[in-house]
Amino acid sequence: MKILTLRFAFLLLPALMLLNSQLAIASQDSVLERIQAADQPFDNMQVESAHQLTVETVLAKESYQGGAFRVLARKDAISRYRCSVCHTKKTPQVRDGALITHGDIKINHGEGKNELGCIECHDRQDRDFLVDMEGQKIDFDHSYQLCGQCHFRPKRDWLGGAHGKRVNNWAGERVVMNCTSCHDPHSPAFKTKMPEAYSLPLEE
């Protein structure tokens, strides 16, 4: 009799332990369950330490799933902006040629017969602006409106957050990089280069 109960106990104990661990796993929500349950927007502005950005930004003319956001300003980065300083009605002097032409710019944007020229993006009349296919003037700071005409999928991802990146912070006001922050508009593909680091072989 004694032996029987002992054997029973031996069987029961692991069974109980198993049950216990099963319960412990069940009570812990998986990430996906927690994500699905979370439908209230997080107040990103409550994170005070994420407010100090020292970069020049502009309010975007479009919105993302969380409302309005800001993009990095572009005009500051263009060394010879405003363009209308040179592009005037005045006849250019030949001796200024080396200074005022854009010989340093190589266009490598679009392939074959789709290769772009200057006036595909730059306004023919008002050089301080870009121009889209419908003839609408576009500010240099809002170049995503221009790029998005052809690159509509990357633009959709950029608005949502799957393309491009935020500046410095995940919290605080949403500030994202502009298209031209990472891509050279005249030659937008990324270049090849040597890696920044070298990883030692894994031991195993």
Place this chain on the structure above:
Amino acid sequence: MDHGKKKDAPLKTADLLDSKCTRRSFLKGVSIAAAAGSAGLVTGGCGSVASSEEAKLKWDEFFKKNYRMMTQEEKDATVARLERLAKLQRGLDTRISTQEPLDNVLYGYAFNITRCKGYMDCVEACVQENNLDRQSKTQYIRIFEMDPGQLDPTSGDGKYYHEVPVEDKFYMGVQCFHCENAPCIKACPTKATWREPDGIVVVDYDWCIGCRYCMAACPYWGRRFNWGDPVVPKEEINTKQHYLGNRMRWKGVMEKCTFCVQRTRQGKLPACVDACPTGSRVFGNLLDPDSEIRFVLKNKKVFRFREELGTDPKFWYFMD
């Protein structure tokens, strides 16, 4: 550490010569200290010298609790000691934070395998930010050069060093995935590693005994061991530190990616995300339906590495 000792050495000998130190008086000093149970008195033996402050700090450090058991006062006290020790030993003004997790935040990460070009700016930024050992070249992130169609980094090349990107290859980064159901936490015999409420898996370096069970348990090669004292040039040490993050480690303890806890709890992006020149890395709050990471999970093709293991990692791969 060596620096401090060398500086104090002449003082120490002079002091020892001056004081009449017999075996009896030495033992008396020690026994008084032991009886009183006070750390402050233990240097009351012989040779209470210029480095006594350092010795006292180290002694107090030895008896502190696990981070999770500490009250805020105790945390403040150990931070004060560690900052003072850093000043004495390295001559550095460090700031060690014990910032708590933010409410309603669960960190998640997504990696775009279409966009990554294998530049490894992330690896370099991580090394700089987290004070990783320069001697053994500890790196939390590994980038694998992969053949098309492969989704398991073990099939890729993790030690490439040539111009990137190479045509017909793609690049896949691996680091700690901060699993909700983390095997490393279960394996730890001293409860030195745990998952914080914001989802970050952290290590209390003072409680790690260096058994490396967690390293064996992790199916993602997420953990790194300090085989020697980490060597970081003084001018390269990042002095903005977190107790559970990038404060200086030492020989024989485990360390790992902490999603840059010292940055993320202040609303900043981890160093790897900040450094990525291609925007392949997306980081954010999984509990915020408007966040970038939630957009990726909702709108892109995503997968998790070795999801079938049930580790529930908070790190997704996605493609355009």
